[in-house]
Every structure is written in C-alpha cells, then in structure tokens.
Amino acid sequence: MSRSRFFCVPKAVGRGAGLANELIPWAKACLAAHAIDGHCLHPAWGMNPRRYWRHFGTSRLDFAAYRLLELIYPVVITFNERAYRANYDPDFGQAFANWVHSLRLPRFVPVVFLLEGMWGGLGALDRSRPFLLSQLYRSASTLTNIMAKMPAAGRSRRVRVGIHYRSGDFKGTFYPGDGQGRWNRRLPLSWYIEICCELKAALDPEFVLVTDAPRAECELIIDAVQPITTFDQDMTDVSDLLLLSQCDCIVPSLSSFSLAAIWLGSAAYIWPGEHAVELSSFLTLWGDEEQTRDEKCGETARNIRTVRAEPEMARYSRAFVRYTGRPLSAEFLEMLRQHSLFAQSCTDLIRYGVLPTCPDDYVLQDGEPEIAELVNREES
Numbered sequence: 356m357s358r359s360r361f362f363c364v365p366k367a368v369g370r371g372a373g374l375a376n377e378l379i380p381w382a383k384a385c386l387a388a389h390a391i392d393g394h395c396l397h398p399a400w401g402m403n404p405r406r407y408w409r410h411f412g413t414s415r416l417d418f419a420a421y422r423l424l425e426l427i428y429p430v431v432i433t434f435n436e437r438a439y440r441a442n443y444d445p446d447f448g449q450a451f452a453n454w455v456h457s458l459r460l461p462r463f464v465p466v467v468f469l470l471e472g473m474w475g476g477l478g479a480l481d482r483s484r485p486f487l488l489s490q491l492y493r494s495a496s497t498l499t500n501i502m503a504k505m506p507a508a509g510r511s512r513r514v515r516v517g518i519h520y521r522s523g524d525f526k527g528t529f530y531p532g533d534g535q536g537r538w539n540r541r542l543p544l545s546w547y548i549e550i551c552c553e554l555k556a557a558l559d560p561e562f563v564l565v566t567d568a569p570r571a572e573c574e575l576i577i578d579a580v581q582p583i584t585t586f587d588q589d590m591t592d593v594s595d596l597l598l599l600s601q602c603d604c605i606v607p608s609l610s611s612f613s614l615a616a617i618w619l620g621s622a623a624y625i626w627p628g629e630h631a632v633e634l635s636s637f638l639t640l641w642g643d644e645e646q647t648r649d650e651k652c653g654e655t656a657r658n659i660r661t662v663r664a665e666p667e668m669a670r671y672s673r674a675f676v677r678y679t680g681r682p683l684s685a686e687f688l689e690m691l692r693q694h695s696l697f698a699q700s701c702t703d704l705i706r707y708g709v710l711p712t713c714p715d716d717y718v719l720q721d722g723e724p725e726i727a728e729l730v731n732r733e734e735s
Contacts, residue, residue, distance in 0.1 A: 603691060
C-alpha cells in the first residue's frame with residue numbers, strides 16, 4: 356500500500372472537545388495510519404473554542420482543509436463502533452486493519468478514513484501513547500512549565516501526589532448517595548482534603564495541585580497540604596496534564612482529563628468507591644456499558660475472566676478504591692513508599708549512587724553500628 360493513498364483524520368464532534376477527549380480520536384488515527392502505512396492528521400485544533408492551535412502551532416484553518424479533503428477525495432469512510440465490534444481485536448490498530456482488509460478497496464484510489472468516538476477503551480489504544488506523548492511534549496510552553504515545577508536535583512526524593520480538582524464546567528457535585536457510574540460531576544473538596552491529609556500523615560509526600568478552579572476556591576486544600584500549583588503559569592492545558600501524569604500517585608476527578616493523565620503515566624491512583632460500578636462481584640468503571648460486558652469482545656468481561664482465574668493479580672493493581680470514611684490500606688501506602696525509594700539517587704549507580712558490597716551486613720538491628728562506623732573498622 357502506498358503511503359500517499361490514505362489519510363486518517365480524527366473526526367471532531369461539533370467544534371471540538373476538551374484536550375483529553377480530543378486525544379482519543381487522535382490516538383485512533385495514529386494506530387489506524389500505522390496499520391495501513393497512511394498519514395495521521397492532527398485534530399482540527401483551529402475550530403476548537405479552547406484555542407488549542409496555540410499549543411500545537413497548527414493552522415487556524417485546518418478544519419477547512421480537512422473539509423476539502425472530504426469533498427475532493429473519491430472515498431471517505433468512517434470507522435465507527437459497529438465496524439470495530441464486527442472486526443474486534445484487543446488492539447485497535449489490528450481491528451482497523453482487519454476492517455480495511457474486508458473492504459477490498461480498489462487499488463490506487465485515495466481514501467480518507469474518519470476516526471471518531473470515545474468507544475473502544477483506553478487499553479486498546481496503548482500503543483499510541485509514545486506518539487501522543489511526543490506531540491504533547493513538543494507543544495508550546497509545555498517543557499518550560501513542567502521543568503519549573505520539577506524538584507531540583509540533589510534532594511531526597513519524596514512521593515509526589517497529583518491532585519486534580521475539576522470545578523469550572525462541572526455544574527453538579529458528586530456525593531456518595533448519587534449512585535454509580537455518574538461522570539462529569541465535581542467531587543467535593545473535602546474528599547480531596549481527607550485523602551491528602553491521610554497521605555501526608557503516612558508518607559510526608561510532595562503534592563501537586565492541578566485545577567481549573569480559581570485559587571480562592573482551593574484555599575482549604577492549599578492550607579492543608581501546601582501543594583505545588585500552576586496558578587502562576589500561562590498555557591497550562593497540556594503541561595498540567597503531563598505534570599499530573601508524572602506523579603507517583605493521582606487523586607483524580609471524575610473526568611476524562613484525569614483518566615488521560617492516569618493512562619499516559621504509570622501512577623497509582625485513588626478512585627472514589629461510591630462511583631465504581633459493581634459487576635459480577637467485581638468493581639469497574641465501565642460495567643454500566645453494554646458493549647464492555649459482551650462475552651465475545653467486551654473488555655470488562657474479558658478482564659473479569661482473567662482476574663477470576665488468577666485472583667492474586669488484584670493485589671498488585673495500581674488502582675485503590677476508597678469509600679468515604681474508610682482509610683487507605685497499609686499495603687497501598689507501602690507500595691507508594693517503595694516506589695519513591697526505588698527512585699532515590701543515592702542508591703542509583705548511574706547517578707553516582709552507591710550500594711553496599713554485602714547488603715546483608717548493612718541491615719541494621721537495634722544497637723548495631725552505623726555504616727560509617729563499620730567502614731572505619733574495616734579500614735583499621
């Protein structure tokens with residue numbers, strides 16, 4: 356197949372959505388283009404009211420060029436959820452390739468493929484993460500903003516906890532009695548403060564607050580845990596997302612922005628138990644969606660079978676479901692503590708770190724001498 360024949364275009368809904376929602380069709384376009392050796396185009400940032408064209412340096416008229424592509428190209432096809440399910444594969448790119456093969460397209464005819472929707476799940480898009488991260492880190496002001504909030508070298512590394520408090524365009528507040536699976540609701544600030552104070556008492560971490568709320572609305576949590584904030588920076592849409600994704604643990608909001616930050620990084624995260632959906636004696640975020648429960652191609656159904664066959668896997672999840680009033684588990688807190696210890700520079704050999712020649716000799720018991728004293732004895 357010739358590279359010049361195929362264009363994979365993220366299809367916008369209306370005038371465009373928030374950054375995290377725009378990443379999903381972009382990830383799909385990336386995997387689709389890779390599968391058929393085609394061109395992956397960026398979202399139509401020019402018509403998005405959030406003015407993302409400033410971040411990515413794209414034309415304000417890109418949407419007009421995309422519309423022209425659809426008008427002049429002889430074949431324009433949308434890869435929708437129905438086609439995805441009919442050609443299902445756990446990897447989105449492979450499912451797309453299966454579908455294109457079934458179309459039996461004529462040779463040498465240019466084709467525009469439109470990729471749309473939030474369906475399919477983040478797991479199917481995992482291979483697109485390096486591409487998305489490369490695009491996000493290249494955006495304007497992003498590196499400058501992130502580096503300004505990173506800890507200086509030479510200091511003892513602390514657990515870094517990211518807080519995403521979503522407020523601005525979330526009209527309703529989510530309370531424990533609201534029921535399962537309700538998205539785009541603002542979690543009360545007290546929920547964040549309760550968790551963060553518990554983490555502070557157990558681990559003395561470093562906190563990072565990312566929010567769309569004005570500073571005055573966040574004063575309670577700022578006073579409680581003294582987080583690093585980005586109120587002093589401009590053009591933080593992308594840098595806030597990446598700053599959150601770099602943390603060791605995320606206390607999220609019920610939003611696609613938090614989901615994207617968790618997906619793009621490797622952080623542990625604490626999810627409100629009242630929001631999780633119960634399904635077949637398991638907790639999930641998507642059990643209320645019929646397609647995820649499908650036995651043939653449902654991601655949730657497949658994962659239930661896996662965990663049921665190997666229940667030990669549940670002990671090593673990076674997700675912790677916390678119900679209001681219940682403490683974080685000792686196992687979860689220990690996992691976060693060990694995560695920070697693994698990244699200490701003093702024991703990292705490539706950073707001039709050191710390791711004892713006989714590790715067992717330096718595990719101190721009560722009353723045993725410190726390492727410096729042992730070294731002096733050996734020298735004498």
